[in-house]
Amino acid sequence: MSDKSQSIAYGRLMHHAMRGLIQTVLSDVAEHGLPGDHHFFITFDTQAEGVDIAPWLTERYPDEMTIVIQHWYDALEVDDDGFAITLNFGDSPERLSIPFDAILTFVDPSVEFGLRFESISAEDDPEDEPPAPDDGPDDRDEDTEERAEHKDAEVVSLDTFRRNH
Template identity: 65%
Template sequence: MTRSIDYGNLMHRAMRGLIQTVLEDVAQNGLPEPHHFFITFDSQHPGVEMADWLKARYPEEMTIVIQHWYENLTVTDEGFSITLNFGNSPEPLYIPFDAVQTFVDPSVEFGLRFETQDYEDDEEEEEDAEEAAPAAEEKPRTPGEVVSLDKFRKP
């Protein structure tokens, strides 16, 4: 086996570090307007802590919004805990950074998407997938239709 640099996982670690830094700043200084966050996470990920009724409602993934009302935002190296309001019922959540699938701040058109969730077995899974995957069949190319823009021009 040859040694290689795993840029994908290095980038994911760096991006999760960015989320950690942003959330630490918000925990210390509050959320400046107009910023707000949409965070989608894997609700089945080990370490996610949430009410049973929320897990039943969101069995695979959940998106939370951090904007107007939130409490007890605490950030660690592994993840963050926060209390959010669900139908006038405050619910505490704990979300490991490894469970985060997307982090978006639409107020500044910033977003991160994580394509893989497993760090420990990535290399082994890639090798297994290469062995198990049949060679991809190339799809035949169909000619494109040429559209004249003249019919859309105003006289």
């Protein structure tokens, strides 16, 4: 007999699976480089636990920041918890360390693929969750925005997969 008060935390499981997908993709890029026209826009919470970026970047982006992995990046390292990468900001290379749990969106516009991570409450109860965040800042760093033709990416909201009562 099953306990009806317990439920499967599908939201948490989806978050874990999608972050695993990002880990797999970034690990492959770290080993083999970016294939074809692939490139990534990754928005993350600059205040999240484990984020390690230069103080001037935290000052400029106090809540969230979007990075672009495309033309120039160096020393991409991926582990079970997150990734570290060196990016160029106005001819000034900076090392960033970003836990997977800090990622808010991951988009590859070359294939119109995207993920958005919604907040998950402690009980995984949709009624306790805050409203979904907006699509992110429009003030991305100019130096990281050198990009070819940009297509709108389809963002998959994990709330789509949740059963609402």
